Amino acid sequence: MWTSRGRQSATSLAIHASRRLARDSRPVGASWRRYYASNGNQGSSPTWFRNSLGVAGLGTAAYLGYEYATSNRSEIESSVEPVKDLTNATEDFGSQFAQKKRSVKSPGVYVWGNNAYKVVDPRSKDSVVKTPRRLAYFDGQVLRDLKLGEQSGAAITENGDLVQWGKGFSETDFKPTTTLTGKNLTSLCMSHDRLITLSSDGTVYSLPIARDDQLSGRKLSEGSWVPFWSGSASVSYRKLQPSLKMGERVTAIAGGIDHALLLTSSGRVFSVASSSENYPSFGQLGVPGLKWATRPKGPVDACHEVSVLKGSKIIQVAAGDYHSLALDNQGNVYAFGDNSFGQLGMEFDPSFPFCDTPIMVPIRRLYRGPYLPKATQIAAGGANSFIAVDAQRILGSNEDPSTVRDLGRITADVWTCGRGIWGALGNGKWTHIQDALTKVKPLSGLFEFDERLKGLAPIRLRDISVGTTHVAAVMDNNPQMDSASTDTLSEADAWGYDVLWWGGNEHFQLGTGKRSNSSKPIYINAPVEGKSEAEKQGARLQIMPSHKGKAGSRTVKMEQRVECGRHISAIYSRV
DSSP states (O other), rough: OOOOOOOOOHHHHHHOOOHHHHHHHHOTTTHHHHHHTTTTTSSSSSSHHHHHHHHHHHHHHHHHHHHHHHHHHHHHHSSSSOOOOOTGGGGGGGGGEEEEEEEHHHEEEEEEEEEETTSSSTTTOSSSSEEEEOOOOTTTTEEEEEEESOOOEEEETSSOEEESSSTTTTTSOOOOEEESSSSEEEEEEEOOEEEEETTHHHHHHEEEEEEEHHHOOOHHHHHHOOOOOOOOOOOOOEEEOOOOOTTTEEEEEEOOEEEEEETTTTSSSSEEOSSOOOOOSSSOOOOTOGGGGGGHHHHOOOOOOHHHHHHHHOOEEHHHHSSSEEEEETEEEEEEEEESSSSSOOOOOOOOEEEEEEEEEEOOOGGGSEEEEEEEEEEETTTTTEEEEEEEOOOOOOOOGGGOOOTOOOEEEEEEEEETTTTTSSSOOOOEEEEEEEEEEGGOOOEEEEETTTTTEEEOOEEEEESSSEEEEEOOOOOOOOOOOOOOOOTTTTTEEEEEEEEEOOOTSSSSSSOOOEEEEEEEEEEOOEEEEEEEEOBOOEEOOOOEEEEEEEEEEEEEEEOSSSSSEEEEOOO
């Protein structure tokens, strides 16, 4: 399931072995000749006599050796161990290849971290799981989405059904159970006590996390493909209905503790209260003056358009616990909500700890000199925000184009702000409040040689998942040595994407097997299964790129994804 880039090739191992053999193998009789030469002038016998005896002895030995070799050739050849062909023998040199084979042969879900509420391993009595452990229920399955809260987990299966588990779902039967079915769901987000799910046709459903509330709540009437037949839904849910234009539909969702963001196909953003217990009160809805006392009449979970963003075409939304981010197609980032830890990228003001109006994050101020920065990706979680930026080298006012060698070159950087007391900023510092964007240097300014382009190419951020106190980033390095795209991982030169982890580790959610927090991005080892793998040297965990693998008896195109939740981490195969 996982692989490592730091390994020695079979060719280099073979060369090393041959060189070692050459150093250790001495010519037959070499030590005898050295002894004879060193004592040639010390003995009492004449020199010519000793030389004659030596020549005669060598001649006799050579003749007998020749006779023996020619008369017993078959016996000699059968006793010598044949030289092993090392051309395709790289799979014998580490557990990383077993991990890759496992991913192709049988996809699944690996989870680790806080297990007090039976989210990591419902069958285990362990309160914490220190290293990645396979969740048996999902063996051989690929998922559409996965979210992990501290008390419950939720996943969308390949056919679009919702599966829930954990004590937050049921105190008596907390094993994975299928709940909402027949909606062709594609993605989900999790609030304090409700799930917000999105279907393939753009319908947004809101349902309680707890199974008792699902069964006891009001159930909507549902139609059927059978004429003149209808019935009630099996679980209680509500439909969230923003005011959409003709042909417009919801394409993406993101959620925090009490709120959710809905992104439409036309680039508009709607916000909604997503918790049954608390109304969003930190400005995270992005509607100036909106709070519980001033909310309009009607359902509490009515959708509100973030009208300040009307002039921009938003292409991505992200949500932390109590704050929101939006990215437009021009590379601008807007932030609103709680700013108690500087997670909006603006100066913290104790008298005004939140902002209910979207403001533009000052990305262009981050670069001095002739650079044109443009945000390409956003992520949020807990009280932290992350922004990936492409900074293009442009021509300065007094520069001659013929003298600028790096004109047009793009440098990919990652910037962050917010709470860093657990190291979640990834900048090597333990900062309580970070209210100005700071660079995550281990993930910034990286390049690799591209065989297809015959030059250096920036290594961008491929994916990032931000949990409550910890973060995981997947780098977009080239997983193929020859830069050619492929659907198979069977080739020896097919690798994975680098993945790094940092932040809080109070529940072993970093997967290091230790409880120490990390303020710098680090690699972790891939999990081992079985004694044979445990005896091999640990391989660095990597994320498998898009490939074809077996899901049961079918061949499915899938890729691995990382998910950081509330003190829990997971890696799963996504269709």
